[in-house]
Amino acid sequence: MATERPAxxxxxxxxxxxxxxxxxxxxxxxxxxxxxLAPLMVSGPVPGETDPLSVTWPMIHSGDEPHYxxxxxxxxxxxxxxxxxNYANVHHGKLDAGRKFAGWAIDHHVVWYWQDYCINWxxxxxxxxxxxxxxxxxxxxxxxxxxxxxxxxxxxxxxxxSPGLAFLQAPFLFVFRGTSLMxxxxxxxxxxxxxxxxxxxxxxxxxYVNSPWQAAFVAAIAYLGSPxxxxxxxxxxxxxxxxxxxxxxxxVLRKEQYFIGGVLLGCVLxxxxxxxxxxxxxxxxxxxxxxxxxxxLLCIPLGAAVGVTLLWNYQMRNGWLHMPQRFEAGNPFExxxxxxxxxxxGLLLFTPILFAVPIVLPEWFKQHRRDAILISSSxxxxxxxxxxxxxxxxxxxxxxxxxxPILPLLFVPFAVLWKWDMKSHHRTIYSVVACxxxxxxxxxxxxxxxxxxxxxxxxxxxxxxxxxx
Numbered sequence: 280m281a282t283e284r285p286a287x288x289x290x291x292x293x294x295x296x297x298x299x300x301x302x303x304x305x306x307x308x309x310x311x312x313x314x315x316l317a318p319l320m321v322s323g324p325v326p327g328e329t330d331p332l333s334v335t336w337p338m339i340h341s342g343d344e345p346h347y348x349x350x351x352x353x354x355x356x357x358x359x360x361x362x363x364x365n366y367a368n369v370h371h372g373k374l375d376a377g378r379k380f381a382g383w384a385i386d387h388h389v390v391w392y393w394q395d396y397c398i399n400w401x402x403x404x405x406x407x408x409x410x411x412x413x414x415x416x417x418x419x420x421x422x423x424x425x426x427x428x429x430x431x432x433x434x435x436x437x438x439x440x441s442p443g444l445a446f447l448q449a450p451f452l453f454v455f456r457g458t459s460l461m462x463x464x465x466x467x468x469x470x471x472x473x474x475x476x477x478x479x480x481x482x483x484x485x486x487y488v489n490s491p492w493q494a495a496f497v498a499a500i501a502y503l504g505s506p507x508x509x510x511x512x513x514x515x516x517x518x519x520x521x522x523x524x525x526x527x528x529x530x531v532l533r534k535e536q537y538f539i540g541g542v543l544l545g546c547v548l549x550x551x552x553x554x555x556x557x558x559x560x561x562x563x564x565x566x567x568x569x570x571x572x573x574x575x576l577l578c579i580p581l582g583a584a585v586g587v588t589l590l591w592n593y594q595m596r597n598g599w600l601h602m603p604q605r606f607e608a609g610n611p612f613e614x615x616x617x618x619x620x621x622x623x624x625g626l627l628l629f630t631p632i633l634f635a636v637p638i639v640l641p642e643w644f645k646q647h648r649r650d651a652i653l654i655s656s657s658x659x660x661x662x663x664x665x666x667x668x669x670x671x672x673x674x675x676x677x678x679x680x681x682x683x684p685i686l687p688l689l690f691v692p693f694a695v696l697w698k699w700d701m702k703s704h705h706r707t708i709y710s711v712v713a714c715x716x717x718x719x720x721x722x723x724x725x726x727x728x729x730x731x732x733x734x735x736x737x738x739x740x741x742x743x744x745x746x747x748x
Contacts, residue, residue, distance in 0.1 A: 303492040311477055311499045316470050318512040318727045319463075326379055331732060331745050337466040337512060338378050340731035342675040343440065344514045345369075345376035346388040348465060350438050351445040351514075355456045360445075360595060362389065363436040370419050377462045384408025384419035389436040390603060392596045397605055399439070402429040437595040439603045441588075443549030444516045465514050473511035476522030477502050480687045482529040487647065487694035494694065501690035504719035505630045506678040509726035509733065515676075516550040517683035523547045524557055525687040531561055531577070532650060538576040545584035547684075552588060552602065556664055557684065560656040564649075609669030617671055618662070618679050623735050629678040629722055632715040636692060638708055642699070643692040650691070658685045677726055677733050 322340075323332035339345060349365045352375045357364065365375040372382040385408075387400040404421045405411055411419045423430070448468060455464045480498040481491075488494050502508060510518040523543045530540035544561070547554045558581065565574045589599045596603070619627045627633055644651040665671055665681045673680030696712065699705045725738035733741040 304490075304495050307492055307495040307499055308477075308481075311495070311502060312474055314503060315474055315477070315508065315511050318508070319467055319470055321728050321730060323730045323732070326381075332728070332730060336460075336463045338462055339376075339466065339514055340379065341734055342515075342673075342680075343388070345380045345385060346438060346440060347444055347514045347516070348462060349376050350440060350442055351448050351452060351465060352461060354442065354445045354449050355452055355461070360437055360442050361435045362387075362438055363434065366421075366436065370421075371416075372418070374459055374462065382418070384411045384421075387421065387436060388439045390439045390596070391432045392598055392601045393432050395598065395601075397601075398429050398432065400431075400436075403427055403431060437603070441516070441549065441551055441603055442591060443546070443551075443588075444519060446549065447519060447546060462514075466512050469513060469515075469518050470511050472522050473502065473507065473518055476507070476518075476525050476687055479522060479526035479529045480690065482533055483525060483687075484691055484694035485533065487691075488697045493697045497690060497694045497697075498687075500632070500693070500716050500720075501687055504632055504716055504723055505686050505690070506626075506683060506723065506726060507686050508723045509677045509729075510680075510683050512727070515680065515683075517680055520547050520550050520554055520557075520684035521687055523550075524554075524684055527558075528561070528654070528688070532653070535573070537565070537573040538580065541577040541580040544577075545580035548581060548584040549587060553606070553661075553664060554684065556660045557657045559660065560653045564653055607669040608667050609671065611663075611667050614666035614668060614671035615663075618666060618682060621672065621679075622737055624672040624676075624679050626679040626682050628737060629726070630686075630719050631722075632693075632712065632719040633689060635708075635712045635715055636689065638712075639692045639695055642695045646695055646698070654688050654691055658688050661685055675734050677735075 319337040320334050321332050322335050322338045323330065325333045325335055325338070339348060349362050349369070350360065353360055353362045353365045366385070366387050368374075369376045369380055369383060369385055374381055376383075376385060386406055387404070389400045391398045403423060405424055408419060411422045414420050448465060451468050452461060452464050455461045477498050480501055481494045484497050485491065485494045488497070502511075507518070507521060510521075523546050527540045527543035527547065530536040530543065540561075544558045547557065562574070562577065562581070565577055592601045592603075593599050595601075617624065619625050622628065640651075662682065662685065668681070671679075671681065693712070696709065699708075722738040725742050726733050729738070729741050729745060732745045736744065
């Protein structure tokens with residue numbers, strides 16, 4: 280007959296404790312991380328192969344990507360920003376611009392200044408590779424336009440793109456200097472930076488939701504249901520700007536760490552000067568509240584970034600205000616509607632869930648007025664500036680490239696949906712948003728894995744082109 284255990288005797292530990300299940304937040308976050316890294320496995324078309332897409336080491340495809348890669352190769356491998364030898368390496372079949380462009384007669388994205396007059400490379404040289412001369416070994420050589428009066432004013436060539444991205448990449452890519460892995464490592468770095476942006480958006484929307492997994496869900500929709508997924512496997516400044524901006528807002532608005540936020544936002548300024556418009560609302564807010572200590576902590580790194588930018592201008596182009604690219608104004612109406620509704624680049628046609636933003640804006644302003652004012656001011660001011668830009672579409676690219684930095688902020692208002700009650704009209708709104716989110720994710724899935732085939736195309740057109748090949 281079994282004896283009873285005295286009441287004060289401690290129970291024996293269970294030798295087989297129940298395994299703790301991962302939280303829903305961990306599951307959602309883990310799934311997003313895997314999906315953001317997955318496009319790195321696919322590239323295409325790969326030189327020498329006939330398949331439209333291949334599983335291979337990640338490679339860049341087109342647009343400004345090879346020119347950004349050239350800058351980081353110049354900085355990491357040569358220790359300078361003169362890209363003339365790096366473009367020469369490309370013409371001789373080396374990998375400074377990536378595998379695809381080795382041996383190409385690729386144009387040079389460089390500018391010179393004669394006093395205050397800006398001379399672009401394309402004003403002096405032939406843009407069509409078939410018009411180039413060849414050297415004794417048969418390699419293409421940049422050739423002057425016969426009827427052009429423009430000529431370079433220096434043997435050195437400095438990029439028309441800010442070196443800020445290369446300086447942010449260099450500490451992480453230095454270990455790959457002189458190797459063929461530089462291109463793939465640069466793409467992988469962008470993917471990890473994009474994952475950091477996912478964390479920043481989760482932090483930013485946390486006060487809006489009832490549970491951490493809901494914040495992760497909102498961030499997941501933002502990064503998997505928009506062109507952020509595509510740009511997470513590119514070598515562009517915009518995905519870095521998106522992460523630095525949303526993390527900067529998170530540190531300032533959620534953690535009240537103004538100096539750290541200022542450092543992150545200062546890095547945004549190093550990427551492109553127009554990004555200053557994205558930061559101005561935070562500066563105005565802290566000054567308006569007369570919080571002088573935090574205003575100082577925020578502005579010190581921003582001022583340092585401005586100083587570094589001016590120094591770069593002076594050293595590379597002999598003038599403090601000689602910017603790598605000058606702002607060329609275009610038709611604001613064309614830019615406004617093109618950025619939103621262009622069939623090849625319009626953000627709303629690539630990310631239809633954003634059609635639902637006006638539905639949630641009133642509740643957002645009601646519940647989180649300060650956040651709504653600051654974030655909306657940042658987004659609207661920057662959008663209007665890009666609408667004024669003559670080349671608003673961003674060159675050869677996917678969707679509205681210049682709007683990528685503000686994409687995480689555009690999804691912030693959707694977080695207020697979690698605190699709405701389930702009245703009949705709210706159920707309708709939930710259904711509409713869910714349907715638009717589903718379509719957006721399908722479009723973004725094509726954009727993320729479509730590689731070169733999605734450039735300057737809507738995802739549905741790109742999908743047809745991929746299967747036709």
